[in-house]
Amino acid sequence: MMMMSIGYLPLKEPPPEETEEPDAEELETASDAETAAREKEARAQASIKEREREVQRALATSLRDRDKEREYHKRDEAVQHFNALLADLVRNPDLSWRDAKKQLKKDHRYSLAELLTKDDKMEREFRDYQRDKQSAAKTAMRQLLLETRSITHKSLAAIKDNPSALQHVLDALKHDARYTALDHIPEERQQILTSYLEELEKKGPPPPPTATEPSRRAKQ
Template sequence: MKDKLAQATEDFKMLLQESKMINHKSMTSIKESEQHLRDIIDILKKDKRYHVLEPVAEERTEMIMSYLEELEARGLPPPPTATEPSRRKEMLDETPEIDLNTDWKDAKRLFKEDPRYLKFSSSERKCEKEFNEYMKDKLAQATEDFKMLLQESKIINHKSMTSVKESEQHLRDIIDILKKDKRYHVLEPVAEERTEMIMSFLEELEARGPPPPPTATEPSRRKEMLDETPEIDLNTDWKDAKRLIKEDP
């Protein structure tokens, strides 16, 4: 139950942070009129995370007040500002002609009129270094995205490598399915490496063999049983809980 209370408390704190009605001025408004606190609570009541803490209602109110005091002490949040590196990354992201084959010379020609480029740097070498780092990150992200695509594919399993060895048509069938997703095409400039990734993944699945049947551990079964007993709340003790679940196998 301690874990359940801790989780409910964290969830409620997240609800407070998400609330659009609460800001650094809320505490002042409450001091002027308690109606503002009632208005805040009326909004929070629309979310189940408020009601889970009903058995500890007093502590819940204290959490609300503490959060309002914390926001008041912080004051007005500073306006979001974009750093120069983030502006440059934004500029690169917004240039669709840049793919994994684009070098610095070609990229520079594509966005030379963009005011964000003019602030890139006075050093050509520094500009090129930052661009190369961006491209390295872009390739790494595209690679991770493609690996995720392979894992999501329903046509690929531990038998796929055997099927490919028996007939190359099976590999073409796999590729035809993958081509329906943009994550395949992003790696077009490194097509050879993309094919190697597919084959490596098939070999890995073949080596692993068939996946084990899903099984639930005893602790997870017990937690599932408790989660599925709606009568159990933060006020429930072991004696009452045992009575509620005693017939469950």
């Protein structure tokens, strides 16, 4: 029995797959998408950087405000020390800043006013202190006049008729510290007195005590 030899038949390679080339429209769409993605990323990065700058600016502003507040409190404390020093050492309302400074420097508390080291700042505080003190003295003088019962609505007319009557008024005032506190400005003190006398004369006599009794009884 004869055997037939079977030879190997060559395998056929599969035909190459056909790849479809993207058309121009698809390429353009892909390019636009990439561009949009890059622009979005760039905007995100720019937004982050801007936010960082805003945080830095806010922090810098906060630090400046904190420094200003600290300086304000330091200056306020220095002013308080300086005013306490003025209250203790400056007794003469006529004292000049030059003479006052000589006295103040002898006190150890003078160094506590470290934020007022410039003469112009210290002098300004000194003048403000003297002005406020004088204003308070004038107010006290007016209160003294209100408390002096011997001064009435008739006092001004009495002084006009007899100038010596003024001395009786002054005798009632001159021993009070509220009167002597204005010894350095006698003209202004006299003007306060004159204005008060004119005001009393204009108001006339006060109502008698019994004038208010009916109204009080009516309320009861």
